[in-house]
Amino acid sequence: MTHEETGALSPSALIDVLDELTSLVEGAKPVFLSSDVRVDRDSLLGLVNELRHGLPSAVERSDEVLRAAQSELEDARRSGEEILAAARQRALELVEREQVVAQATSRAADIVAAAEQEAARLRTNADEYCDARLAAFDEDLDALKGQVRAGRAKLAERLGPEAGRPRWDHVPEPEWPSEHAEEEGRR
Template sequence: MVQEIGTLSPSALLEVLDELAALVDNAKPVFMSQDVRVDKQALVGLVDELRHGLPTAVERSDELLRQAQDELESARRSGEETLAVARQRALELVEQEQVVAQAKARAADIVAAAEQQAATLRTNADEYCDGRLASFAEDLDALTAQVQAGRAKLAERLGPDAGRPRWDHVRDPEWPTAPED
């Protein structure tokens, strides 16, 4: 599965990590060693996909967060406008009604309904933002866990002696001798 670089979704990033793990898991072992041979081109291609796709996924999540914040702000403005209209309407009712008590009661009802509507809009917007952020956190946690698992798997395969030259690559090895008593 290869997508155009820079357009990876969070699930596509996870698929690239799965492909990377499968490439390492299915690599041919080197004779008499825990080392494996991996197709360099395939490995570099998957790493490039991650390198280019991860920033895009983070930017997309930032964009979703900005959209959620814009929607919250819009909902708040809408609630404030509704409240302002309700207050204006309440003032008009007070001026038009013959009985001041009835006008005040009606105005209070309108203001209370507008405040309730504004509170509901704020609550809904906050819940939406929280849900989107929780979903993004789960995606990031899953991606982080897979990256850590892949790195741990690679560390196991590399082992503590990964930097030593292999015996079959040394031209004239100096073989250790037994200590003399």
Template sequence: MTEVVYRLYETVDELSSVIENARSVPMSGGSCMVPRDVVLDLLDDLRENLPAEVHKAGAIVEQRTEILQQAQAEAERLTGRTRSETEQVVGAARRQREEILGTARRQRDDLLARAQAEAEDLLARAEEEAEQIAEEARRQYDALIAEAQAQQAEILAAAQAEHERLISETEVYRGAVDRADELGARTAADVTRMRTEVDEYVDTRLADFGGTLERMLRSVEKARASLRE
């Protein structure tokens, strides 16, 4: 081992001597010209005299490179496998998402359909109730109109009876005048006075009755107008 080491140092010294004694290259910044064959022989000699441990170290370096290459290949394989598994997981997640969305859409459509049906049912019932209320209002209106018409007919009948009574009283008066004329018991002035008084009485009674009848008719028309509102 010592001899090998000594030979290595000796070869290194010779190599250093060759470089130191080499001729400089002008304007090259420190470059020199060395004999190629001599330097190559010294390097071969140096390589041949390297200890076994150095060769083993070189083998280990080569093995390390190979191991690194294998590790790189394994890493790439695992990366590809991981990528494939990731794509599978992502695909499964997407399918699950689509299923969930489909279920949610179906549930939404069902809820909308039920809500629409309930709204239509409520609308139908509301229309039916509104029709019933309107029918009841029409019946009440017709009843009130009939009652008002009956009252109007009764008022008109009473007015007609009063009118006939007044006419009858007038006829009685006329008969009395005729009899007075026939008998000649009263003077022309008394006849004129009586005639004037009777005319005023009849006119007053007719005016009062006309006012009463007019007020009653206004009340009837007001009641009918209220029913129309």
């Protein structure tokens, strides 16, 4: 199943579509006696539609990764809280069973400290995982932004005032003959 069938594009596939778009424009045939080019409309619209459908799926995938990381973090917190609750419960049972309160208190403190260390370790692991996934996504987005900027710069060069065809905002006002000159010409 291709990315066209699923609607999902990986970051590298998005960059490939942008490269195809750039190649389509760069390889377009020039219009006779002009710097304008003729681009196959269906090919261009096909690539634009691929981007239109691929970008939301890439963003959805990144949201899924973030949600999964947040879910793992929440599971780690819940697990840590359960460990703490079990440790406290165990500490209470030890205090109730043991004759020597000092020994029970010491043992309970050890269990609680170990549980807190385990909960902290689980939180750290979950946070590191989230950070790594977000950093990878950030790198993918930076690469994609660079490709888009390069494509837009290429297009801006072609659409600039020196591109070979006058832009409407760079055409000077025509000089019209005055009414007096017309009257003198009739005489």
